[in-house]
Amino acid sequence: MRETGNAAIQAPAAKVAPATAGARPYHHGDLSRALVAAGRRILESEGPSALSLRAVAREAGVSPAAPYHHFKDKSELLDAVAEEGWHELGAAIATGRAAAANPRAALTEIGVAYVSFARKNPALYRLMYHAACDREMMPDHAKTQDSGWGHVAEALVEAGADPTNEREMQLAQIAAWCNAHGVAEMAGFKEFEPLKEAMGGEEAFVRGLLNHVGIFARPRALLD
Amino acid sequence: MRETGNAAIQAPAAKVAPATAGARPYHHGDLSRALVAAGRRILESEGPSALSLRAVAREAGVSPAAPYHHFKDKSELLDAVAEEGWHELGAAIATGRAAAANPRAALTEIGVAYVSFARKNPALYRLMYHAACDREMMPDHAKTQDSGWGHVAEALVEAGADPTNEREMQLAQIAAWCNAHGVAEMAGFKEFEPLKEAMGGEEAFVRGLLNHVGIFARPRALLD
DNA sequence: AGATCATCTTGACGCCGTTCACATAGGTGA
DNA sequence: TCACCTATGTGAACGGCGTCAAGATGATCT
Numbered sequence: 001m002r003e004t005g006n007a008a009i010q011a012p013a014a015k016v017a018p019a020t021a022g023a024r025p026y027h028h029g030d031l032s033r034a035l036v037a038a039g040r041r042i043l044e045s046e047g048p049s050a051l052s053l054r055a056v057a058r059e060a061g062v063s064p065a066a067p068y069h070h071f072k073d074k075s076e077l078l079d080a081v082a083e084e085g086w087h088e089l090g091a092a093i094a095t096g097r098a099a100a101a102n103p104r105a106a107l108t109e110i111g112v113a114y115v116s117f118a119r120k121n122p123a124l125y126r127l128m129y130h131a132a133c134d135r136e137m138m139p140d141h142a143k144t145q146d147s148g149w150g151h152v153a154e155a156l157v158e159a160g161a162d163p164t165n166e167r168e169m170q171l172a173q174i175a176a177w178c179n180a181h182g183v184a185e186m187a188g189f190k191e192f193e194p195l196k197e198a199m200g201g202e203e204a205f206v207r208g209l210l211n212h213v214g215i216f217a218r219p220r221a222l223l224d
Numbered sequence: 225m226r227e228t229g230n231a232a233i234q235a236p237a238a239k240v241a242p243a244t245a246g247a248r249p250y251h252h253g254d255l256s257r258a259l260v261a262a263g264r265r266i267l268e269s270e271g272p273s274a275l276s277l278r279a280v281a282r283e284a285g286v287s288p289a290a291p292y293h294h295f296k297d298k299s300e301l302l303d304a305v306a307e308e309g310w311h312e313l314g315a316a317i318a319t320g321r322a323a324a325a326n327p328r329a330a331l332t333e334i335g336v337a338y339v340s341f342a343r344k345n346p347a348l349y350r351l352m353y354h355a356a357c358d359r360e361m362m363p364d365h366a367k368t369q370d371s372g373w374g375h376v377a378e379a380l381v382e383a384g385a386d387p388t389n390e391r392e393m394q395l396a397q398i399a400a401w402c403n404a405h406g407v408a409e410m411a412g413f414k415e416f417e418p419l420k421e422a423m424g425g426e427e428a429f430v431r432g433l434l435n436h437v438g439i440f441a442r443p444r445a446l447l448d
Numbered sequence: 449a450g451a452t453c454a455t456c457t458t459g460a461c462g463c464c465g466t467t468c469a470c471a472t473a474g475g476t477g478a
Numbered sequence: 479t480c481a482c483c484t485a486t487g488t489g490a491a492c493g494g495c496g497t498c499a500a501g502a503t504g505a506t507c508t
Contacts, residue, residue, distance in 0.1 A: 028487075052464060063488050065467080070486090074465065126357065129409070133350065137414045170419050174410065175436035182406025185353070186398065190361045195394050212399035213437055252456075276495060287457050289498080294455095298496065 032070045032080075034060045039081045043123045053077065075131075082128040085121065086141045089128070092117040093148040103158040110155055111180050111210045112203065114148065118184035119202070125184065152176050183209050256294045256304075258284045263305045267347045277301065299355075306352040309345065310365045310372075313352070316341040317372040327382040334379055335404050335434045336427065338372065342408035343426070349408065376400050407433050 028034065038059035042051050053074045054064045071077040096113025100106035118125040132138055142149050152173050157163045161172065186192075187206055196205040252258065262283035266275050277298045278288045295301040320337025324330035342349040356362055366373050376397050381387050385396065410416075411430055420429040 031486080053466090054464065064465085065489080066487060068466075132413075133409060136412050143415075167419065167422065171432050171436050174416060174419075175407075175433050178406035178410045178433060179403065179437050180406070181410060182402035182404070183399075185357060186402045186405060188360050189356075191367075192398060195391065195398075198391065208395050209399050209402060212395050213403050255455085277497090278495065288496085289458080290456055292497075 028060075028062060028066075031060065031062065031066065035067055035070065035077060036080045036084060039077060040084065040124065043081065043127065044121075048123050048127065051078075078127060079131055081124070082131045083139065083141055085124045085128045086139050086147070088121075089114065089117050089125075090142070090147040090151070093151050094146070097151050097155055103155065103160070106155045107152075107159055107176075108207070108210065110148070110151060111176070111183075112206060114180040115184045115187060115206050115210070116203070119187060119206075122188065129181070129185075149173070149177070179210065179213050183213065252284075252286060252290075255284065255286065255290065259291055259294065259301060260304045260308060263301060264308065264348065267305065267351065268345075272347050272351065275302075302351060303355055305348070306355045307363065307365055309348045309352045310363050312345075313338065313341050313349075314366070314371040314375070317375050318370070321375050321379055327379065327384070330379045331376075331383055331400075332431070332434065334372070334375060335400070335407075336430060338404040339408045339411060339430050339434070340427070343411060343430075346412065353405070353409075373397070373401070403434065403437050407437065 035056055039051060039056045042055055042059055046055075053067055056077065057064045057067055060066075067077060071080070092113045093110050096109040096116075097106045100109040128139075132142075138149065141147060144150065153169065156169065156172055156176075161169060163169060183206060187202065187209065192205065196202050199205045199208060259280055263275060263280045266279055266283060270279075277291055280301065281288045281291055284290075291301060295304070316337045317334050320333040320340075321330045324333040352363075356366075362373065365371060368374065377393065380393065380396055380400075385393060387393060407430060411426065411433065416429065420426050423429045423432060
């Protein structure tokens with residue numbers, strides 16, 4: 001019939017094609033993945049307004065109706081693109097955290113990595129959050145163990161937070177996310193350019209902002 | 225020809241109609257305002273996906289092409305709706321600030337008022353920020369003296385910040401905005417419901433978040 | 449009154465998301 | 479081997495969208 005869940009995983013069903021062979025081995029071979037990739041290419045090169053289902057199908061070289069055999073509708077395709085983004089954001093956060101000199105610095109680096117990802121993939125980031133806000137919840141993926149969400153909690157504990165104080169832990173975790181999200185969406189505003197340059201570049205600006213805003217540098221209710 | 229700027233101000237041009245007379249005095253009378261109002265009604269009652277130019281025209285009782293005599297294109301109409309939102313947000317912030325017992329509390333109340341407005345008008349708030357992010361800058365309106373932006377700066381100074389430390393002032397102001405924005409967009413997520421209830425309602429939750437996140441409760445680089 | 453000009457309508461264009469009937473081709477079991 | 483089944487593709491069509499050009503309408507100015 002039709003794939004219902006994650007489009008990136010073909011399940012143990014009948015192996016249909018070598019996935020990345022030359023030209024077009026099967027009917028298409030691996031349309032799901034091709035469509036998601038095409039969607040992301042269009043998003044990056046031509047912006048969100050150009051991201052139509054038909055354009056994605058064109059980019060993948062299939063008819064406008066073909067995607068409907070792999071995704072219920074357009075928003076499900078966009079969800080798959082967004083999911084790829086959440087996955088990469090999680091990886092970026094893990095990398096940032098690992099690069100920190102000490103547990104306390106890890107929190108800061110998580111924030112910087114988060115904002116950095118969002119600033120490097122603005123259209124993708126906005127798509128990710130758009131999807132999340134529409135359903136008024138974080139994507140399931142963001143809550144798995146190895147996600148950004150999980151890393152924040154772990155980093156908080158390693159920095160000395162009391163994991164038994166559940167309420168404060170939750171508040172701090174959410175606050176961190178709000179914090180990073182706010183900075184991520186506003187750091188690109190043009191009126192801040194002069195200040196950015198005066199501070200020696202965007203990263204310094206972002207660090208200043210995160211520091212001012214607090215949680216990444218000093219989660220005081222937990223650590224003070 | 226065609227109105228170029230603010231659609232809400234009819235300028236000193238020829239008075240065309242009594243503005244709010246019965247039925248339809250002139251060709252329409254005051255289509256600009258009617259269209260903005262219709263747009264907002266649709267946004268609130270049927271959501272952003274239903275907010276098409278044609279639907280707005282229908283709601284206002286005119287043909288699909290009529291709006292083009294008042295707005296360059298759809299996005300200019302949406303900008304006008306958003307501008308109304310920024311105006312109201314500014315007023316809400318002013319009210320919150322005025323209700324505070326002391327200068328320090330004023331900062332907190334500004335944050336609470338901001339988030340409260342966003343939570344009460346989620347679709348409008350998202351439209352407002354969407355427009356801002358698209359052009360990568362705050363709307364001009366948000367930067368005028370009596371806007372939310374201005375109130376934050378004033379409140380910071382009244383709370384004891386040093387207005388001559390320009391860089392820190394700017395950083396704090398931006399941080400406050402990031403802060404409020406992040407909380408505003410995430411406070412509605414469903415996975416936080418249990419915590420919200422445990423804390424005695426959404427306002428307490430928001431205050432906790434703003435407090436954790438820092439700037440509204442303790443802009444330390446400036447005040448400590 | 450006649451000219452003028454902003455305003456509104458009609459009709460059209462191309463693009464969109466989506467659906468449906470049909471075509472095609474790999475895999476399966478007789 | 480071959481008929482069948484199912485997954486996957488195409489083509490044509492629908493209504494809705496944003497937008498524009500040409501024409502109708504009616505208030506205002508001289």
